[in-house]
Amino acid sequence: MKTGDKVIVPAEISGYGRDLRAMVTEIEKFAGAIFVTVIFTEPCPEACGRKGGVYHDFQLDLLPE
Secondary structure: OOOOOEEEEOHHHHOOOOOEEEEEEEEEEEOOEEEEEEEEOOOOOOOOOOEEEEOOHHHOEEOOO
16 A cells, blocks of 8 residues: 555444545554555545544555556
């Protein structure tokens, strides 16, 4: 996974009750884990353009290019 990749953030992680599309904006190591920051791109009024993050890159589903 790299910056700029398009991903699906599962509903359990997004907090918006459904899977959302997003773009990876930052990847960093934090306390032995990989923290991934995303910007939601899904046309969802509550989420579009907002930032989100997960502690493990394996929680995201990479979209095919």
